[in-house]
Amino acid sequence: MEGSSSSSSSSSSSAIFYDFLDRMRDPASLDLVRSIKRDHPLWAGATDEEVNCAMEGLEKYVMTKLFSRTFASSPEDAKIDCETSHKIHLLQTFLKPEHLDIPVVLRNEASWLVNPPQLHSNLKFIQLYRRQTKLVSEAAYYFTNLVSAKTFIFELNAKSISIDEIEFEKSMQDARLTNKATEKGATHALEEMTASQGQTDPGSSAASHYKGRSGSSNYPYVDKEAGDLTVGDVERLLSAYKEVVTKYTSLCGC
Structure with a gap:
């Protein structure tokens, strides 16, 4: 009974929260937010543009604080993320512009990556x-197109595109087998690298592994300590991190 009561309370809270979101998405809610700000001494006499900027800042501040609780916060979202990424990875191995009836002048196969x-x-x-x-x-317009593209990919089958159903299923199966082989190879390579390092210092091993023929490191941060980094390095490191994540998810299909 206690578990049932707790579950009921959680569901009720969730319903109230989403009801609140629906109300706040209504354009009429802007009057409420503006009235709150204009009554505050810090925004007394503020212009509409200043209030709008304040609202933008408030949205960013609040959602930054709540990010871990609101972004990909449910197992279902994580599952759909993984399935979508995996399907895109499989489709990339054989899907061509002609399968989507894209005119030649509009084709850009770089987007397939x-x-x-x-x-x-x-x-x-x-x-x-x-x-x-x-x-x-x-x-x-752009957001709607992106949502539509994601939905199309997630639900895509042979009937959605210009391809024979048997050929489609065979291509998907071949892609799955190739993906499994790639994952197995990557895991094996990682295990071998770990075993070969043994008791050696991982820092010096990694640094020597990434040394170029000239003797200088091709990866400027691989032999750095935390204290060696500057504020200016953050953007470059973030960019490198995103690139690694993108390549990893493409490799693993998830």
Whole structure:
């Protein structure tokens, strides 16, 4: 009974929260937010532009604080993220522009290499928490297209594109087998590298592994300590991190 009561309370709280979100997405809620700000001495006499900037800042501040609780916070979201990324990875091995009836002049096969991590969670986060007054015009157009593309990919089958059903299923199966072989090879290589390092110092081993023929490191941060880094290194490290994550998810298909 106690567990049932707890579950009921949790469901009720969740329903109240999403009801609150629905109300706050209503354009009429802007009057409420503006009235709160204009009554505050810090925004007394503020222009509409200043209030709008304050609201943007408030949204970013609040959602940054709540990010870990609101982004990809459910097992279902994580599952859809993984399935979407995995399917994109499989489709990349054989899907061509002609299968989608894309005119030659509009083809850009470089886009076939794109597999954004946590695509579903990112789109859901924007849908739930971005101010609806900002999802209009051009922004709404691009966002709607992205949501439609994700849905199309997630539900895609042989009937969705110009390809024989048997050929489609065979291509998907071949892609799955190739993916499993790649994962197995990567795992084996990692195990061998770990075993070969043995008791050696991982720092010096990694540094020597990444030395170029000239004797200088091809990876400027591999032999650095935390104290050696500067504020200017953060952007470069973040960019490198994102690249690694993208390549890893493409390799593992998840």
